[in-house]
Amino acid sequence: MTGCYIRIKDSLKSLAPKEQKVAEFILEFPEEAMHMSIGELAQTCATSNASVVRLCKSVGYSGFKELCRVLTEELNQQSSIVYEEIHPGDSIDAIVKNVCMSNMKAIESTLSLLDMQTLDRAVDALCKAPRIDFYGAGSSGLVAKDASNKFLRINKITLSNPDPHEQILAATSLRKDDVAVLLSYSGETRDTIETAEVVKATEATLITITKFGKSQLSEMADIKLFTSSSEAMIRSGPMGSRIGQLTMVDILYTAVSSRLYDEIKPYLDKTRLAAQRKHSGKN
Structure with missing residues (x-):
């Protein structure tokens, strides 16, 4: 298990500003990012190829190719656990479901x-x-x-x-x-x-x-x-x-x-x- 998406999300605040730009794009548009070349991703995020590579290394991958491969595998094997945020006024049924789903997701993500x-x-x-x-x-x-x-x-x-x-x-x-x-x-x-x-x-x-x-x-x-x-x-x-x-x-x-x-x-x-x-x- 690799937890590529989770690694990027949890590392976000500790990344350098240029790496953060790339990370934020990947988190928001993962499917688009995995089909881009390293140059296209760098240009889209107004940064450099080197910043993309540094991000990959910061989250534990050898380079952009490995990150894309792992992200692709992860998106193709997405969990059936769906978590939705709890909001004021939610029904008891919704709260029970979402608390349980969130706890299950925390365990699954930790495993990854x-x-x-x-x-x-x-x-x-x-x-x-x-x-x-x-x-x-x-x-x-x-x-x-x-x-x-x-x-x-x-x-x-x-x-x-x-x-x-x-x-x-x-x-x-x-x-x-x-x-x-x-x-x-x-x-x-x-x-x-x-x-x-x-x-x-x-x-x-x-x-x-x-x-x-x-x-x-x-x-x-x-x-x-x-x-x-x-x-x-x-x-x-x-x-x-x-x-x-x-x-x-x-x-x-x-x-x-x-x-x-x-x-x-x-x-x-x-x-x-x-x-x-x-x-x-x-x-």
Whole structure:
């Protein structure tokens, strides 16, 4: 999966002005763009061939030919999931349908951005890590807490704290082979970036989970993972981005559990039993 359209959309704000012109044209007229030559596209956008090539490289492709090939494949295999924005006064039926479609689209788009080699590196680091910390602010902090709870079930020492001051204190004690996973959809959250700076001063591996494209946070990472979201109007909060982040956390947790299954099975059984007793009120 490649997510060409999503890569361009999520990278838009981080692109140079001339690259942005080309990106905006491709996003608005994808079918026209894929049938143009590089010179025609450059002329239409009042820019140069070099700017078109730089855009292609910025979103992860070797050049214009590869971007066109991938975009063509993507347009020919468009998803059947149709998402429409929610507006004031919409019926309950329309809201239910569009919220569900949007969440499904966030998962599908996140899947399209996954690079399996990078994901494998992240899973490898998590498997070997004596300690795994999860850091995030706001809604990303809630996802970080969910991740920490999951990894506790498989006997990983893991920390997660929503307070940015305590995050920094915890990060200072990270050591070689430990892993810190930092979540921020924008990749520009000041508190999370400050925590990342502390992590970089240690020998721990830094994994980031952000939207696709350059950001302050992802540029600091040893391993970059990307999620996607569709958020606007009434859904302009962290709704779609949270779904993408939770999906990525579930992928990482399940992959680590699968790889270490024989080793972690006794702990899975113990934590499952302890949780059942807690829920039933039996000792």
